[in-house]
Amino acid sequence: MDEDGLRIPEFYKLSVEERVKIVHDRGLLTGTDFRALASGRHTLDLAAADKMIENVVGVMGLPLGLGMNLLVNNKQYIVPMVVEEPSVVAALSAASKLIRKCGGFQAEATDPILIGQIQMVDVPNIESAKQKIKERTQEILNLANSFHPNMVARGGGARDIEMFVHRLPSTGRRTLVIHLLVDTRDAMGANLVNGMCEGVAPLIESIAGGEVFLRILSNLTDRSLVSASCKIKLQELAGRGYTGEQARDGIIVATDFASVDPYRAATHNKGIMNGIDPLAIATGNDWRAIEAGAHAYAARGGRYTVYTGSLQVKLLTLELSTVSCLQWSTPH
Numbered sequence: 001m002d003e004d005g006l007r008i009p010e011f012y013k014l015s016v017e018e019r020v021k022i023v024h025d026r027g028l029l030t031g032t033d034f035r036a037l038a039s040g041r042h043t044l045d046l047a048a049a050d051k052m053i054e055n056v057v058g059v060m061g062l063p064l065g066l067g068m069n070l071l072v073n074n075k076q077y078i079v080p081m082v083v084e085e086p087s088v089v090a091a092l093s094a095a096s097k098l099i100r101k102c103g104g105f106q107a108e109a110t111d112p113i114l115i116g117q118i119q120m121v122d123v124p125n126i127e128s129a130k131q132k133i134k135e136r137t138q139e140i141l142n143l144a145n146s147f148h149p150n151m152v153a154r155g156g157g158a159r160d161i162e163m164f165v166h167r168l169p170s171t172g173r174r175t176l177v178i179h180l181l182v183d184t185r186d187a188m189g190a191n192l193v194n195g196m197c198e199g200v201a202p203l204i205e206s207i208a209g210g211e212v213f214l215r216i217l218s219n220l221t222d223r224s225l226v227s228a229s230c231k232i233k234l235q236e237l238a239g240r241g242y243t244g245e246q247a248r249d250g251i252i253v254a255t256d257f258a259s260v261d262p263y264r265a266a267t268h269n270k271g272i273m274n275g276i277d278p279l280a281i282a283t284g285n286d287w288r289a290i291e292a293g294a295h296a297y298a299a300r301g302g303r304y305t306v307y308t309g310s311l312q313v314k315l316l317t318l319e320l321s322t323v324s325c326l327q328w329s330t331p332h
């Protein structure tokens with residue numbers, strides 16, 4: 001589709017029926033989805049719900065809206081959003097419209113590396129065990145990859161291992177933790193990584209001695225990061241009685257406050273997740289894992305702070321105008 005087809009001016013002013021029809025006419029809905037939305041019979045079927053979780057007694061509905069105007073890496077998007085809070089969809093659409101005028105978002109992602117943790121207890125000699133495991137790293141990776149040859153064929157698979165030693169507060173005893181770093185490509189990868197950890201556990205026990213205890217994926221995916229940034233010209237920030245400079249300086253003060261105060265940081269970060277969770281919910285993804293990973297990432301330095309990677313103020317000499325550069329990083 002021509003990207004102009006994703007521009008639907010004043011979408012919010014249309015009725016629900018008109019919105020459904022226009023997104024169908026633009027080729028954004030299949031005929032089946034159009035009929036379900038147009039009829040209002042698109043709630044999760046009770047029989048299907050009963051197969052998804054335990055003790056089902058019904059289903060719960062939440063509004064499904066569309067976030068408009070997103071321009072990311074010069075490509076336009078309309079995104080589905082499921083959320084109960086008023087103004088979230090409107091705020092995203094309005095901010096995206098402003099940012100699109102200034103060139104949109106620039107985003108990039110690292111390789112999708114997930115971490116599987118293999119915890120060892122009662123290791124006779126931890127330093128010796130670490131050395132032996134290091135010497136047989138490739139053997140461990142080969143075994144892990146043998147469990148998922150299709151993932152390897154798609155360019156993913158176990159890439160490396162890391163080792164950490166922690167002292168357990170309850171006993172004072174040390175535990176050895178092996179991180180299996182797995183490139184999961186486009187898969188979410190939880191079951192895949194868990195299976196690899198289970199599969200290599202006996203080999204690791206035979207190498208290091210001791211006993212493997214926990215073997216499970218970590219939801220702190222700090223090796224799988226998405227960074228997004230945008231530039232907004234000062235004159236575009238002006239409005240509601242504020243100059244562009246005042247609006248810019250207010251953003252800086254608020255971000256500085258959040259960076260030093262965990263009570264403010266929690267609210268600041270919740271605002272970022274307002275745009276992430278609704279998309280995760282709308283697409284059937286595990287938003288609890290995303291939340292856990294994001295907040296753990298915000299506390300990775302030993303103190304809870306903002307997700308924001310940087311906020312800079314630059315002077316563009318060619319345009320002789322100051323712009324705000326916002327950038328943040330969060331786990332996938």
